[in-house]
Amino acid sequence: MTADDVIRRFTFHPADTAERRQAHEDIRSSCLELALTLHSELPVGAEKQAAMFRLEEVMFWANAAIARQPKEA
Template sequence: MYDVDNNFTYHSPTAGQVAKFAAIRSKGKELAELLLESCPDSRERSSALSRIEEAIFWANASIARHPDPVARHWAHTTLDPRSAAPRLGDPNEPLPGNHQDRVFASDELPDDTDDQSGE
């Protein structure tokens, strides 16, 4: 099924995804350089180089659009300023102590409205 919402949404890369994107681009560049050295300047070479770019684009899009469960979990990681070590857990849970410095995904910004439930 075609997921129009997912396919037309910006996907902020995680650290692991950035490394994968770079590895794919590096291998694509390596192949493009081989073609530039080996193939005569022609329509066919231009077409081959364009297909390398397209392959890199779609490979990276697949990573961005379909992150693995571990990457999704790390997207909700906060840093404990006392230890500077990642702390996994609920992104809405406050940090221990009085530390309220947090990192939020853009769609997870805290709601500043007053709670009307009376709790």
């Protein structure tokens, strides 16, 4: 890992295009839809909590992948 990698990981990356803003929204809405399904279908318990936590983690990393891609020239 280089210093540039560290800076990239810990720097804010605003969505700089309409396409990236839409991609973020698509990810959030898809994850929300699945989260609501899981919430209604899964019994209360550690497994449900783990599934919800992992889905939140999926949303985070998917949005990070969009945000951290190099800026378009």
